[in-house]
Amino acid sequence: MNPRFSVIIPFLNEEKSIRELYDKLVRTLEPMGPFECLFIDDGSTDGSFGIVKELHDRDPRVRAIKFRKNQGKSAALSEGFAAAHGEIFIMIDADLQDEPNEIPALVKKLDEVDLVTGWKEQRNDPWTKTFPSRVFNGFAGMLFGLKLHDLNCGLKAMRAEVARSIDLYGDMHRLIPVLAYIKGFSVAELSVVHHERKYGASKYGWKRFFRGTFDLMTVAFLGKFQNSPLYLFGSIGGATFAVGALAAVYLVIVKLQGHSIGDRPLLMFSVLLILTGLQLILTGLLAELIVSRFRERRFPVQETLDHDGGHVSR
Numbered sequence: 653m654n655p656r657f658s659v660i661i662p663f664l665n666e667e668k669s670i671r672e673l674y675d676k677l678v679r680t681l682e683p684m685g686p687f688e689c690l691f692i693d694d695g696s697t698d699g700s701f702g703i704v705k706e707l708h709d710r711d712p713r714v715r716a717i718k719f720r721k722n723q724g725k726s727a728a729l730s731e732g733f734a735a736a737h738g739e740i741f742i743m744i745d746a747d748l749q750d751e752p753n754e755i756p757a758l759v760k761k762l763d764e765v766d767l768v769t770g771w772k773e774q775r776n777d778p779w780t781k782t783f784p785s786r787v788f789n790g791f792a793g794m795l796f797g798l799k800l801h802d803l804n805c806g807l808k809a810m811r812a813e814v815a816r817s818i819d820l821y822g823d824m825h826r827l828i829p830v831l832a833y834i835k836g837f838s839v840a841e842l843s844v845v846h847h848e849r850k851y852g853a854s855k856y857g858w859k860r861f862f863r864g865t866f867d868l869m870t871v872a873f874l875g876k877f878q879n880s881p882l883y884l885f886g887s888i889g890g891a892t893f894a895v896g897a898l899a900a901v902y903l904v905i906v907k908l909q910g911h912s913i914g915d916r917p918l919l920m921f922s923v924l925l926i927l928t929g930l931q932l933i934l935t936g937l938l939a940e941l942i943v944s945r946f947r948e949r950r951f952p953v954q955e956t957l958d959h960d961g962g963h964v965s966r
Contacts, residue, residue: 893929
């Protein structure tokens with residue numbers, strides 16, 4: 653029988669915290685129903701995977717996947733989503749900063765929405781992590797209209813359908829709520845307890861802010877223009893072409909009035925704008941040809957009424 657809950661735990665060199673996390677998860681989840689703990693070892697070089705093996709030997713609910721080398725948290729979560737068997741997926745980091753006791757409240761909230769993310773309202777991290785995070789969350793909120801305080805909280809609960817509908821790569825794990833939202837799933841957040849790191853050090857440096865920003869731009873482009881790239885390239889190209897054409901018309905009028913235009917910078921500028929505009933429009937048309945071959949034909953469905961009277965809600 654498949655478990656109802658799949659707890660997906662990506663980790664890297666967390667040998668001191670894994671046993672304690674496992675004990676807390678078991679105490680929390682056993683009253684809730686059948687569950688599995690799926691540990692994803694993202695290329696650890698310490699004894700972390702050996703501890704997971706010990707847990708697996710005494711508890712078959714513990715499963716594990718080990719990468720040959722570090723691939724990143726997005727890759728680890730993607731592998732975990734593909735391998736999990738539950739109806740509800742729960743994400744939690746292995747560093748003990750997130751509290752497993754919060755899981756029942758997140759699961760209860762899933763009666764109302766498709767994905768619930770934690771909000772570290774009282775966050776125990778240095779300002780070098782909290783300030784960039786606030787900037788990032790605010791920018792994402794303005795860009796997508798999804799008002800969340802903490803996109804990247806490691807503690808989340810979601811329906812299996814949500815996890816299997818999103819594509820994670822790069823540092824896209826920071827944008828899971830956004831990826832779900834633009835797919836049409838409902839998203840909410842709950843305030844959760846956040847502890848100081850008990851063992852080891854953070855695996856993420858200052859570069860994560862820049863990578864996250866680039867990923868945010870990628871998601872914005874794909875979310876709005878993936879199926880209609882001509883709208884983006886055509887709009888910019890059309891505006892550029894129009895400005896260049898107006899400048900060219902002005903120069904023609906000046907020429908007809910008997911003035912020389914060969915040495916005017918505006919002449920070269922107008923030609924540049926016209927050519928750039930045409931190139932952007934052609935790029936959009938080529939992108940449309942490519943997208944038309946791979947355009948997604950299926951979309952997340954909430955409810956179906958069949959011709960035989962069947963009624964299915966998801």
